[in-house]
Amino acid sequence: MSYVIGAPCIDLNDQSCVEVCPVDCISSEAGVDRKSYIDPDECIDCGACVEACPNLAVFRSDQLPADAATFAQVDRLWYRDRSAARALVNAAVPPG
Numbered sequence: 001m002s003y004v005i006g007a008p009c010i011d012l013n014d015q016s017c018v019e020v021c022p023v024d025c026i027s028s029e030a031g032v033d034r035k036s037y038i039d040p041d042e043c044i045d046c047g048a049c050v051e052a053c054p055n056l057a058v059f060r061s062d063q064l065p066a067d068a069a070t071f072a073q074v075d076r077l078w079y080r081d082r083s084a085a086r087a088l089v090n091a092a093v094p095p096g
Contacts, residue, residue, distance in 0.1 A: 001061060002043035003050065004075050006068040008057035009035040010093045017049035017058060029082070034089055037078040 005017070005026075011034050018026045018036060025042035026049060028035065038049070040061065050058045059065070061072050070092060078085035
């Protein structure tokens with residue numbers, strides 16, 4: 001089980017979740033990424049990120065709202081192919 005960062009993070013990218021993560025499994029490239037990404041292979045399912053997020057953007061992967069399901073794929077993909085993950089973010093929420 002892991003957590004996923006959904007659309008409410010896009011273009012707000014608050015770093016509170018990063019600061020509280022005990023295993024440093026949340027990443028993004030400042031000035032490049034529109035959201036942060038949780039590594040599902042490193043996440044220990046502690047939930048600290050949920051409590052810290054002021055945007056209500058973090059969800060358990062098994063409790064994702066239907067409209068956020070693609071973000072589980074996006075977060076996983078970012079750790080293998082950042083450009084592809086960014087393209088999915090832009091497709092889900094076009095830059096404005």
